[in-house]
Amino acid sequence: MFGRKASLTQRLAALDEAAALGGDHLSPAEHAALARVADAADERRRLSGEHTVVGFFGATGSGKTSLFNAVVGEDLGKTAARRPTTSSPLAAVWDPAGSEELLDWLEVEDRRIRPGEFAPGAGPLILLDLPDFDSVEPVHREIATRLAGQVDVLVWVTDPEKYADSIIHDHFIRPHASHSAVTLAVLNKSDRLSDADRKAVSRSLEQLLKDDGLKKVSVIPTSAKTGYGIGDLRSAIARIAAAHSAQTARIEADIATVTAPWAGQKPLKAVPDSAKEWMDGLLADAAGSDRLADITAAAYRKRLGQKTGWLLTSWMLRLRPDPLKRLGLREEADDTGVHRSSIPALDASGRAVANRGVRGYAADVSEGLPDRWTSAVVDRTETIIDSLPEELDRAAARTELPAQPSRAWGLFTVVQWLALLTALVGVIWFLLAAFVPGVLHPLLDEVIPTVEGWPVPTLLILGGLLTGIVLGMFTAVNGLAIGSTVKWRTRRALRREVAEISEEKVAAPLLEIREQYSQFLDAIRVAAGK
Incomplete structure (x- = not known):
């Protein structure tokens, strides 16, 4: 772009152009991926730019919902008999003005308005508790997969028993390897470990994440049961939200992921x-x-x-x-x-x-x-x-x-x-x-x-x-x-x-x-x- 880095708008326009030029020459999956990222980015930018959307993702038994409630400060599940398990997305919303269309786009119907602000300077925030991505119910996995491609910030929740599970790494974390800037990794149920073991398991999980391609992610040990590390997790979420750059960083990460197969290709030489x-x-x-x-x-x-x-x-x-x-x-x-x-x-x-x-x-x-x-x-x-x-x-x-x-x-x-x-x-x-x-x-x-x-x-x-x-x-x-x-x-x-x-x-x-x-x-x- 004449020596200047292209703006996000220009990059998305170029992504649309690439999808059009690819046409039948791309596989259906490749073409759909380019079009999906371009369309999703356009939709997300059209909706509330003030709200930062944070999604909690985890496997069955990881304590994800308990951790979500601990971060929110209230067990929201008790206030709704219709949600005995994490079978549908639940939103905790701070400063709800302008969030309706965004939540409609996310297809989140269960919305709980929270008083005050999440943290000083954090600004409007939406936390999502999502279905388990290893659920036996296909619809639950579909919801988790869809929202993993829509939220601004991804919080991967695991525990000492399942942190190395291939389902987590192969099907969810590795496909989002470009999203280090908007990813938080949580080792929940760390109260079950001694201090030495907690550090060792955290280092092991951190290495696995690096192997997945997440080069800048640190592991936050937590315990929803004892409250250990909850403040650190809240601070990490507040810090990202306060920067008001998560939306752009997420879109840029999506573009980096979808363009990776071709971005490094050398220009073609002229036919002699x-x-x-x-x-x-x-x-x-x-x-x-x-x-x-x-x-x-x-x-x-x-x-x-x-x-x-x-x-x-x-x-x-x-x-x-x-x-x-x-x-x-x-x-x-x-x-x-x-x-x-x-x-x-x-x-x-x-x-x-x-x-x-x-x-x-x-x-x-x-x-x-x-x-x-x-x-x-x-x-x-x-x-x-x-x-x-x-x-x-x-x-x-x-x-x-x-x-x-x-x-x-x-x-x-x-x-x-x-x-x-x-x-x-x-x-x-x-x-x-x-x-x-x-x-x-x-x-x-x-x-x-x-x-x-x-x-x-x-x-x-x-x-x-x-x-x-x-x-x-x-x-x-x-x-x-x-x-x-x-x-x-x-x-x-x-x-x-x-x-x-x-x-x-x-x-x-x-x-x-x-x-x-x-x-x-x-x-x-x-x-x-x-």
């Missing part, structure tokens, strides 16, 4: 350009770049021969079908995207080459992505592969093919015609001299003059024919040489079209998933306060 270049090369091969280059070169040679070849034989080239037109290809690009060529559909080998290119690129895109995001890339890749043959055919149809000889070759056409006309003059001269000799007498002193012993008509005929043949051979040789350039230009043009199509149809859809994950990580980092 070489990955797409490699894919484009294979796609161009699959699209028949070599065959198209050969066909275009053949068409160029045919048209050059028709245009500049010896006129007495070049007409025969016109009888051969044009290689490009036979396949429905055109020299100009088909920008409409409607035209299709008659190039045979990809065979098994061509499909294998194209699929290898796309899957190889998908593997590069998936580099560094979690499993579910990788699966999304794989699924989208298979969809892309299904439409790939049609797209490659479209690339061929869109390719501008350099099969038409330039207009400069027209000069050779003119020379060919002049050479042919020269030869025809020689032939006509001989014919006139043979069949109508009197016609030439007024024009020439000699009907058939000679040069160095060669009749001029003969020279005209030989010169015209030889010129046409030599020019035809010259342009044919040049056609072969230029054909190599035509092949190269054709391959380049087709690869350019393939690159554009692969960018739109392959790279963009796959990189979209990668970009979503990058944006998801960015939102997670902001939410986590990184």
